[in-house]
């Protein structure tokens with residue numbers, strides 16, 4: 001029942017966790033999803049090596065294989081900031097008028113204020129393949145384009 005775009009969106013969070021772990025990237029500058037494809041843009045000080053990018057893909061797939069729980073929480077903005085600080089935010093700040101947040105939480109991996117729909121576990125993504133990367137030195141942005149399977153076995 002889970003749509004392919006919900007799986008691809010969830011994959012953005014898994015990929016972000018991997019990029020943070022392997023490259024130390026903190027800030028998401030943009031996300032895009034269409035059907036089984038997605039693109040994550042993060043701020044990064046330098047161009048990563050092919051080996052590092054391979055490691056990012058490997059770590060993301062390891063997290064998918066782990067079938068980790070994907071939690072959706074709702075709480076006050078103050079409580080969320082107490083727990084996770086600015087890790088819940090992306091590069092562009094949320095308006096101060098927003099006082100209640102939906103939080104996406106993959107324990108030990110990724111946390112982000114996010115209103116979109118997600119799968120219940122990382123395993124539902126199936127797998128993730130990085131198909132293209134682009135580093136823009138002038139803006140210090142790394143774009144990671146990926147795809148996931150249209151269907152997961154048994155679905």
Ligand SMILES: [Zn+2]
Nearest residue numbers: 104114115116
């Ligand atoms: Zn999300």
